[in-house]
Amino acid sequence: MGSLIPFQDLNLYPEPPASATNAAAAATPAGARIVPKTEPKVEPFDELSQFLAQPHPQQHYFSSPSPTFSFSSQPGLPSVLDPVVEDSVYSEFNRISELFRTAFGERTGGGDSADSNSLAIVPVQEESQVTVTRRRYQPRSSELVRVMDLGQDDDRHFRALVRRTRMLFDSLRIYADERRRDLGLGMRARGDLKASSVMRDRGLWLNRDKRIVGAIPGVYVGDLFFFRMELCVVGLHGQAQAGIDYLPASKSSNGEPVATSVIVSGGYEDDEDVGEVIIYTGQGGQDKNGRQCVHQKLEGGNLALERSMAYGIELRVIRGFKYEGSASGKVYVYDGLYKVTDSYFDVGKSGFGVYKFKLVRIENQPEMGSTVLKFAESLRTRAMSVGPTSYISLDISMKKESVPVLFYNDVDNNHDPMYFDYIATAVFPPYVYREGQSNGCNCVSGCIDDCPCAAKNGGEFAYDQNGLLVRGKPLIIECGINCGCPPTCRNRVTQKGMRHRFEVFRSRETGWGLRSLNLIQAGAFICEFAGVALTREQAQIFSMNGDSLVYPSRFADRWAVWGDLSPIFTDYVRPTYPSIPPLGFAMDVSKMRNVACYISHSSSPNVLAQFVLHDHNNLQFPHLMLFAMETIPPLRDLSLDYGVGTERDGKLRICN
Template sequence: MESFISAENTNQPNPTPFPLFPPGIPIPPTARENAVTATAAKIPTPFLLIPKPEPVEECSTPIPIPTATATANNEDIKPIFHSGPHRETLTAPTPPSATSSDQNDSENALYDEFNRVSQLFRMAFGPGMQQLEASPQNEFSNDTVLDPNSGAIVPVPPPQQHGGYGNGNDAGGGEGSSSNGGNMSLAKRSIRSKDLVRVKDLTIKDMRHFREVVRRTRMIYDSLRVLATAEEERKLMMADWKKARGDLRASNLMKTCGLWLNRDKRIVGAIPGVCIGDVFLYRMELCIVGLHGQTQAGIDYLPASLSSNGEPIATSVIVSGGYEDDMDEGDVIIYSGHGGQDKHYKQVFHQKLEGGNLALERSMYYGIEVRVIRGLQCEGTVNATGKVYVYDGLYRIIDCWFDVGKSGFGVYKYKLFRIDGQPKMGSAVLKEAGMLKRDPLCFKPMCCLSLDISQRREPVGVRLFNDIDKNRDPLCYEYLPKTNFPAFVFHQTGNGTGCQCVNGCFEGCFCVMKNGGEFAYNQSGILLRGKPVIFECGPFCRCSPNCQNRVTQKGLKSRLEVFRSRETGWGVRSLDLIQAGAFICEYTGVVVTRQQAQILTMNGDALIYPNRFTDRWAEWGDVSLINPSYVRPSFPSIPPLDFALDVSRMRNVACYMSHSSSPNVLVQFVLYDHNNLMFPHLMLFAMETIPPMRELSLDYGVTDEWTGKLAICN
């Protein structure tokens, strides 16, 4: 871990700040050009990390920054390195008025925070993981003092001097610790830190770990939000009740329990575990993962009152077209400062160079990159605005000026350039997916092998695309929209029994009681929590086809595409945004018994074994970190499954989904056309919000005694 007194201007004891011009006075072109030239000369060269294989998921890569120039007094001094990723803390030179105790407090607060957060979530999400140990290569005494004007690396005491970072108890660098082992109070834990840090040197293992931390945190949030929405729906049906927003309730619960990420350090640059192209349905999700800390403002920054040098620093911006003077060309953005608008979002007076506006100018001067999140209108969203937020990567601010806006009032404008070497922008992918939905042949029409491999057996078409080779294998199989069960399975249909709900099922009806007395889905068809098996209303129920308890039997809704991938062979992605908890499709095949499966494996294994799928369903709706008394659902129970799905001749789109140990799709057993617990349907639901064109993946499980190997169709 390295601590920089300043990311730039390392040879100046007290760097002269770029002139802060008052509102109404344009920045002189000469001064602006000098600042841009000085900043551009120090822009770091980005580097790429190997993406996550099978399926490949392009994560945002930390951008390297220039190292501080060592002076003659400290060029032999090396930083302390700890195992795993580390951070650079960006601070300005200590003001002359600061006391020595302030300096000591600042030095004592610098420790490997990411290792601590890493271990905290490893204990929370993976009880079997071993504790991470620090192995510093060099040790410094607390009395070591380097030249404060050199901009050299400040030595950091070993983590043990701060109570350790492996127990996850002091989330604030010692702030709020108590005598009961250093546990920090919830009020202290929710306070954002003033430390600016940049994450660097992430290994592939680190990237995968932090990706999993972010995924599970978002899954907790989505589960809470869906459950809160279902509670709201029940109250609205019972009485005149003022509707509350489920996204706010979920975020407040997580904040109270200290589950917000990156609160105790303000990260400059990429957020570990957040990939370029990730889509967020609500602004509160951005706050939970630490991507953008403001619930309403478009500029997130460290205020001057908290900054060590008294100057604000911007860390992220949201580009959503809220200002009429904005211009967005993808890689180049002309971003308008904030302020000067009325409640109708019209410019009514001049903007001032303060707050976020000043922070953007300071970030330009110091060469500090900012994260860009775009707010876009998207079809099929659940929020009231119909807008989603897409993370598009890191940009550098190369220019700023004061100009007269379209409304005739003064507006501060900033020119942002996207840093090269990053994955494709998520907003561009969303636009391409929208174009494909309107015209499936608008992009490489010769590579589109079929507009619908299901041949209208699905409610929506399933596209086949291959721009890599001449393989056409998916066209060689008969498409099977529903699982083909043997006739004897339907002998246990319950003798024609079903619910008698004419106008729709209600709590307490026959089918709801089979599910443990609660609906399995909300009114939008989103899975509330995973269960061993779900009973949907069937052919003998009197409820309408639009019943809340009929979801998976209606078939495919998202426009899926089977595509050729260099990493995974054949894969599956969606042209639509898939919400967390939403039904995707059924995993179909021809059901064969154990004895039949043993015969078929002699001629090559093309079987899928339902008992091998891991119980990922238990993760969806698991709120044990919020409610310690939460118990994993065990009712309705299901016996061990003793059949396989033969996909050697007949299959559907699900058979081409790739295997992953960190999947975004889960398998949920469902019964609706029969009541034989030995032969449920394999229904697939989204474990997270899946952006368009991102590959879908399943956890096919481990080997068993049948064949001794993992059977993946493709």
């Protein structure tokens, strides 16, 4: 059972020593003029200031549905965040708050607490003492709480909520980028900014009614994010530009700011990052080129960090750095909780006074995501020389895939993944291809939205220009051999094969599994689920022999939630065209298969199955293609909902 642990009122603490302030005064040269300059610690490579300074009218290109959508009033649609199910998207914290009130009442021998501030680390000011500014969206609360002792059910609840919210953000961002291209807009209309703005206006940002100190429920150490605004959407870091997120003194009842999270990305020349220990430079005093030009002052985020040290309040640390292949050019990694153990005023490399804070990582946390990311990068280039010596094979596909498939086992001597015939694509009965291919398009450089192949898909392509899945469909028809478009066409995504380097690995807990050495972006193609297709009659015979069979018809319809914009468009309906008849074939993976057969089963998967046709027209035998449902960090176990079984016995027989 989870609970919100109250923190002592900051007013009960003694006045802090003035050593830091005195040090600042002592370090200031006599007669020197300090130019007042308080500004957020802006992160490099983030071009948000121009966007944030612009007015955002309610009417933008999200205000009207895409003409390729089929909209109608239809009750009972599957929703990513259905407001009918819960009173609001923030009710989970109301539930935890009520849970704390009950626990607090039990400790004090009473019932519900009459003091609404009993949940706050820093009590909220009375409404009569503050001026309320009405906005279109819910402002952040000034009530600080810490969520503790979450049970398994609560953990699953919050994790599912965060994953659904991130899925909506990714779907909306990809859709926004496509609309931007259709309307001929420039970089000013970046999809991530538009997606976050729309979700904010509709109250879909998380953790707005409580400002959480410590870990965010549902966000795990090692989670990766491509965009700064996604950090704001899930409540991990509430500042779009500033590197220090804190409760301002103006919103604190005792007039002192408190820091809750920081982003470390090397934006200041005096930063030092060695992983477990960080020397973090305070904010302010930089010119437009990122060089220190004046002395920093103990105010704003700097004072908030110093106050967090005095009160022993932990900080969430997110690392940001350049990453090749990222949608934004950067990647942000949540690396867990740190404590501020020291603060001092020092002369920086540019000769100006800067505040420095020593951050030390709290023990007994999962391994840092940034460490895993760098380790995976080294494995991709030099697997045998820098990595463990337990690589049994550097390519079990025998060059049948466009990238090598590694085989890793440091548990036992089981080498079973090497003892089968590797196939990169499914094998269908010969008569499936007798129907041939229908007439294709005549596109030369690449398909456009008005080509015949787009009409086959309901008037729109399922992929964007980067090959990401825009919206799941019952069936996707890709360009085939009769089409004039080149192999680089946007409508040939799954035909290009795997793009990420995978490894089959052995686990003591779950048996065989599959993970990637690359960071997989949400909506990206992973691979085909390959085996030998059997008719219903053949499947009955083979099952009697104990062969491992997979039934595509039993896979959960996870494609329906990818691209589901019903929380944004109330009249949204899921695509129903192209449609396919009920599937009766099975996939035999006992002797011929590929890496997909080693993906673990999960009721909360990070991979979805999508039916695709490209080399024949037989609707009864579509290809089973796999796509990422979320951003998947390197070395994280891939999971798929097979539609049957439990977490314990849901894996294929060959994978146990």
